[in-house]
Amino acid sequence: MLRATSRNSALRERAARVIPGGMYGHESTALLPAEFPQFFARGVGSRLWDADGNEYIDYMCAYGPNLFGYADAEIDRAAIEQLARGDALTGPTELMVELAEQLVAMVAHADWAMFCKNGSDATTLAIMTARAHTGRRKILVAKGAYHGAQPWSTPVPVGVVAEDRAHLISFEYNDLASLERAAREAGADLAGVIVSPFKHDAFVDQELPEPEFARAARDLCDRSGALLIMDEVRGGFRLSRDGSWTHLGVAPDLSAWGKCLANGHAISALLGSEKARAASSRLYVTGSFWFQAVPMAAALATLRRVCESDYLERTRSLGEKLRAGLSAQAAAHGYALRQTGPAQMPLVRFDGDPDFRRGFAWTAEAVKRGAYLHPWHNMFICAALTEGDVDKTLAITDEAFAALRRREGTLEPHPVVAALLGARG
Numbered sequence: 001m002l003r004a005t006s007r008n009s010a011l012r013e014r015a016a017r018v019i020p021g022g023m024y025g026h027e028s029t030a031l032l033p034a035e036f037p038q039f040f041a042r043g044v045g046s047r048l049w050d051a052d053g054n055e056y057i058d059y060m061c062a063y064g065p066n067l068f069g070y071a072d073a074e075i076d077r078a079a080i081e082q083l084a085r086g087d088a089l090t091g092p093t094e095l096m097v098e099l100a101e102q103l104v105a106m107v108a109h110a111d112w113a114m115f116c117k118n119g120s121d122a123t124t125l126a127i128m129t130a131r132a133h134t135g136r137r138k139i140l141v142a143k144g145a146y147h148g149a150q151p152w153s154t155p156v157p158v159g160v161v162a163e164d165r166a167h168l169i170s171f172e173y174n175d176l177a178s179l180e181r182a183a184r185e186a187g188a189d190l191a192g193v194i195v196s197p198f199k200h201d202a203f204v205d206q207e208l209p210e211p212e213f214a215r216a217a218r219d220l221c222d223r224s225g226a227l228l229i230m231d232e233v234r235g236g237f238r239l240s241r242d243g244s245w246t247h248l249g250v251a252p253d254l255s256a257w258g259k260c261l262a263n264g265h266a267i268s269a270l271l272g273s274e275k276a277r278a279a280s281s282r283l284y285v286t287g288s289f290w291f292q293a294v295p296m297a298a299a300l301a302t303l304r305r306v307c308e309s310d311y312l313e314r315t316r317s318l319g320e321k322l323r324a325g326l327s328a329q330a331a332a333h334g335y336a337l338r339q340t341g342p343a344q345m346p347l348v349r350f351d352g353d354p355d356f357r358r359g360f361a362w363t364a365e366a367v368k369r370g371a372y373l374h375p376w377h378n379m380f381i382c383a384a385l386t387e388g389d390v391d392k393t394l395a396i397t398d399e400a401f402a403a404l405r406r407r408e409g410t411l412e413p414h415p416v417v418a419a420l421l422g423a424r425g
């Protein structure tokens with residue numbers, strides 16, 4: 001368990017001088033236990049190495065993008081071969097059309113695709129399309145949901161004015177009455193409803209969608225003429241090889257994708273149904289890097305694997321193995337866990353740990369021993385993980401539970417998290 005940390009500490013000091021706050025957003029170390037490394041040197045398959053050379057079995061997948069393992073040979077070969085031909089050119093290559101065709105073939109509701117870089121680009125395009133389509137302003141958004149870091153969506157509204165969010169109305173995920181209430185408040189100005197495939201908010205238990213809730217969101221949009229927007233940025237292709245609500249019989253009008261679309265290469269997409277095509281074609285939207293061919297080549301290679309491999313079943317069963325193992329260990333050590341959401345996107349919380357002091361201490365003990373687990377954000381299982389990796393992880397977490405037990409009585413709430421949770425109420 002002897003871990004080197006000097007390079008990471010030196011980088012943190014240098015970063016503090018030239019990077020605002022030393023780091024920003026969810027990567028801000030202020031939001032993680034002090035034992036977590038800030039800087040990484042490389043990743044291969046399910047493994048990460050930090051700047052000091054410490055190795056981790058990684059359960060964050062770069063916060064989602066890594067679906068098939070870091071540095072996947074086949075996907076990266078497609079990217080490298082395209083790089084030799086050209087990447088950001090004066091216009092797109094034919095890969096753009098091929099990728100749009102591929103996504104339209106895979107995702108039941110989609111008749112067209114537009115490409116951009118980040119999930120935030122795609123969710124923002126989605127609400128613009130809904131407004132262009134309807135000529136209305138109001139967008140219903142689930143309370144606590146994350147849809148990106150634009151002024152309309154960032155969870156911490158510093159540098160944001162009330163007008164940026166003036167036409168957003170919140171509802172509670174899975175709560176039909178609150179959805180109807182929000183719709184009544186929007187009245188004849190309702191442009192769209194944005195939802196995630198399941199509730200995957202930070203710091204709270206995850207919730208799968210109630211089928212009645214999903215159907216009610218669809219009905220509401222049909223009745224009012226508003227567009228239903230699915231934010232697939234995090235959950236897309238992790239729950240299904242199609243749209244995430246296809247199995248519920250609910251088709252959105254628009255869906256925003258990103259993260260694992262190209263196994264870590266930078267690309268996101270807005271997919272839409274025929275109904276929304278005319279509106280989206282009237283938007284003026286673009287970006288210097290939106291037509292890069294390299295991530296499109298990587299996306300095509302990734303989607304081929306999505307279609308042809310058993311990644312979905314594998315990640316689900318590995319997640320179930322981890323979940324069952326953790327639950328047995330927790331009980332043996334006298335703890336109760338709340339493990340929520342799909343097994344392949346696990347969130348692990350301690351029961352009776354409102355300020356996350358146990359979650360922080362336990363994940364810190366796991367990180368020190370080589371398993372990168374997260375205390376408050378859902379994790380991700382990648383298809384490069386093996387059963388042996390899960391066994392190794394469970395050996396680590398067993399020790400982490402024992403270490404936590406020894407630390408009971410000395411645990412302190414994390415000050416930044418306590419302030420954040422306090423501010424949220």
Ligand code: PMP
Pocket residue numbers: 063117118119120121123146147148149196231232233234235258259
């Ligand atoms: N929507 C969801 C559900 C997300 O999880 C994220 C990123 N965590 C985004 C949108 C924004 O994506 P990006 O960070 O690529 O802009």
